[in-house]
Amino acid sequence: MINSTTTAETTHVMQLPRKVIIGERILSNTSQLIKDNIKVNSKIALITGENVKSKIIDTIEENFAANNTEFQWIIAGDASFESVGKIENELKQDKIEIIIGIGGGRCIDIGKMAANNLKKPFISIPTSASHDGISSPFVSLRGSDKPYSIKVETPIEIIADLHIISNAPGKLIASGCGDLIAKITAVKDWEIARDDNGEYFGEYAANLSSLSAKMMLDISKQIVNGQIDKKISRTIVEGLISSGVAAGIAGSSRPCSGSEHLFSHALEYISNGRCGLHGERVGIGTIIMAKLHKLNWIEIKNALKIIGAPTTAKEIRADKDEIIKAFVLAKKIRPERYTILNKIDINKNQIQDLVEEVGII
Numbered sequence: 183m184i185n186s187t188t189t190a191e192t193t194h195v196m197q198l199p200r201k202v203i204i205g206e207r208i209l210s211n212t213s214q215l216i217k218d219n220i221k222v223n224s225k226i227a228l229i230t231g232e233n234v235k236s237k238i239i240d241t242i243e244e245n246f247a248a249n250n251t252e253f254q255w256i257i258a259g260d261a262s263f264e265s266v267g268k269i270e271n272e273l274k275q276d277k278i279e280i281i282i283g284i285g286g287g288r289c290i291d292i293g294k295m296a297a298n299n300l301k302k303p304f305i306s307i308p309t310s311a312s313h314d315g316i317s318s319p320f321v322s323l324r325g326s327d328k329p330y331s332i333k334v335e336t337p338i339e340i341i342a343d344l345h346i347i348s349n350a351p352g353k354l355i356a357s358g359c360g361d362l363i364a365k366i367t368a369v370k371d372w373e374i375a376r377d378d379n380g381e382y383f384g385e386y387a388a389n390l391s392s393l394s395a396k397m398m399l400d401i402s403k404q405i406v407n408g409q410i411d412k413k414i415s416r417t418i419v420e421g422l423i424s425s426g427v428a429a430g431i432a433g434s435s436r437p438c439s440g441s442e443h444l445f446s447h448a449l450e451y452i453s454n455g456r457c458g459l460h461g462e463r464v465g466i467g468t469i470i471m472a473k474l475h476k477l478n479w480i481e482i483k484n485a486l487k488i489i490g491a492p493t494t495a496k497e498i499r500a501d502k503d504e505i506i507k508a509f510v511l512a513k514k515i516r517p518e519r520y521t522i523l524n525k526i527d528i529n530k531n532q533i534q535d536l537v538e539e540v541g542i543i
Contacts, residue, residue, distance in 0.1 A: 194433030197319045197336035202423055209343040210241050213249035219339050220303060224277045225252040229293040230284040232257055234309050261288040263325035266295045273300060286310045291321040298334035306337040310350035311358040311419045313461050316340060317426030320435050336430050348415040355410055355418060356491040360465025362421050363482055364442045365395035367471040371440030371521040379520050384432045391428040391437035394421040402485035441521035442467030448515055449508035458498030465491045466542060473540050474522045495543050502543045509533050
């Protein structure tokens with residue numbers, strides 16, 4: 183951990199992963215990759231879903247057995263505090279030394295939260311590139327009065343197997359791309375919070391996050407017929423990891439999460455999680471907020487289309503009323519987070535005109 187002091191004499195803490203390993207078919211060497219970074223004396227908990235476990239069980243168990251590494255499987259429930267509580271109670275009964283989350287956003291967030299509460303090291307093993315929670319010190323869980331990300335400890339190690347990630351369903355990778363493109367409006371929101379409210383603004387973290395977003399716009403021009411190959415998958419994974427690191431450097435989710443994320447959280451709340459994946463909602467939110475910021479929303483929308491991410495409400499099973507309600511609710515989700523939504527005052531008819539103009543409804 184590095185203490186950082188700004189000219190305004192405010193202090194924040196940077197949390198960065200100790201090691202990031204990206205490669206082809208490296209899951210078969212998981213136990214050794216862990217032991218190279220951490221001294222393992224007792225059991226490791228592997229938190230995952232039934233589907234992911236069925237695909238990796240032979241690889242993991244063979245590798246752990248070969249390295250005399252004790253482990254136990256934990257099947258994750260939904261992404262809620264109740265699920266985390268059940269897992270914590272189960273883990274307290276055993277001498278668990280390390281917690282690993284294997285899967286998509288749900289299993290990684292559950293593992294990250296449980297590890298944080300139990301004061302155990304956490305290792306992130308993504309099986310898809312669906313959002314930047316792979317490496318960030320934040321989780322998003324249901325069952326709290328705060329429908330947005332909560333700060334926890336950052337993963338100490340990330341193991342990303344490109345063979346598994348590149349073979350995940352295409353909509354998961356497209357969701358990750360939506361989460362990356364969202365950094366365009368997130369950084370703009372952070373800038374206006376700096377300019378209007380004197381909020382701390384980390385130049386390096388902002389530039390790192392913006393780079394990930396620009397990279398996605400550039401990558402979209404290389405994609406033909408929606409095909410994302412392993413080379414592009416690697417770049418997307420690296421971008422998501424870098425984005426999470428930017429949040430760790432900033433000491434907050436500011437470089438990664440702005441008005442577009444508030445819109446996404448509001449829509450998730452209104453629809454009870456029915457309307458699309460996190461990155462899909464965020465991508466649509468980015469189109470809307472880019473228009474408000476007077477940015478090139480058409481370029482953003484076209485990039486999302488090429489990547490295969492949704493660009494309309496219908497594609498995420500949301501109707502006009504839900505989109506408008508989510509827009510109205512968005513700035514109330516986190517009243518302390520100053521964004522472009524605090525600078526505008528528009529009624530429901532004007533909101534409808536806005537989302538119609540950008541083609542969301």
